[in-house]
Amino acid sequence: MAKPAHQFKKPTKRQVTRFLLNSFIIVLGNAIAAAGTAFFIIPNGFVMGGTTGLGIFVRNLISPDMVWREWVVSITVYTANIILFIIGAVLLGKKFAAATLAGTLLYPTFISIFTSINDRLGLHLGMSEAFGSPLFAGLCGSLIFGLGLGIVVRVGASTGGTDIPPLIFHKFFGTPVSVTLWIVDGSIILLQLFAKVDFDAILFGFVITLIISIVVEKISPIGMRRTQVKIISSHYEEIREMILTKISRGVTVLYGETGYLKADCRVLLTVISHRELVTLKSEVEKIDPQAFMMISDISEVHGRGFHSEGVDFLMPEKNLDSDAPAQAAPSETKEPPEPKEPADQD
Secondary structure, three states: OOOOOOOOOOOOHHHHHHHHHHHHHHHHHHHHHHHHHHHHHOOOOOOOOHHHHHHHHHHHHOOOOOOOHHHHHHHHHHHHHHHHHHHHHHHHOHHHHHHHHHHHHHHHHHHHHHHHHHHHHOOOOOOHHHHOOHHHHHHHHHHHHHHHHHHHHHOOOOOOHHHHHHHHHHHHHOOOHHHHHHHHHHHHHHHHHHHOOOHHHHHHHHHHHHHHHHHHHHHOOOOOOEEEEEEEOOOHHHHHHHHHHHHOOOOEEEEEEOOOOOOEEEEEEEEEOHHHHHHHHHHHHHHOOOOEEEEEEEOOOOOOOOOOOOOOOOOHHHOOOOOOOOOOOOOOOOOOOOOOOOOOOO
């Protein structure tokens, strides 16, 4: 009897391990981001975008004499995150909801925990007494928040919050996510004017948001950047063999034609790590000192040998059944006739 097409398949050990590792990274990233907010940004009176910015706005509307004033930020973030999560789940689907649920709850939870720690210790780690300058504390908070958010984005998760409206606009109206996100965050920062926040603090809020964006862009691709190398040489067969055996990387043979002589040539395409580049160049020069090499950085690579298969318990039919080795050379099609003369690099 044939098995149902969508029957649940038992996840492999690799998938379970990766799922647990990703879960730990998501928790860690949210904790780091919340630490940057609770210890540095909020105590110094800075503003920022996102649901945290909404929380800071509500906090600034409340009298400083209120005992529970410092808890307003986490309560507002909880409320805004949950409302936006429900809207996103309805408009963007269940898969989106599963990817953002953790961040929706973890981030405000950690803000509450770290706020409590701050209160009990009686020492605001972002105050001038600790760092000599509130601006330096704001810079530290931006870097730490960006680090935590970058870690979360690195594993394909989301912190929810104001990430959701740009995704909705992108789905229904095709607007770029980055542009809409900047508009949303900028509007939240400008909203602080109604809370009688100093204009200097608002300007620094834009600086904080910019620093966070830069840090996220630098952190999220870490470990995913690779080097792409294209090699043109009449000794392509020896170089191909060297890449497969000594470098232990896959290689694809492309077929081209030189521009001047219009002779057939072979272009070897391979993707390697940065550490392997020196070895590859050295080995190629030994085989053919005249080889023409084109080297470029690529931001991300997916595939066996560079990216383990993901864990998707929502769609188990896509899971792989075996723990196959991670490295394999791409298959090659049948080669056309050999080039009539050695290729020139013109």
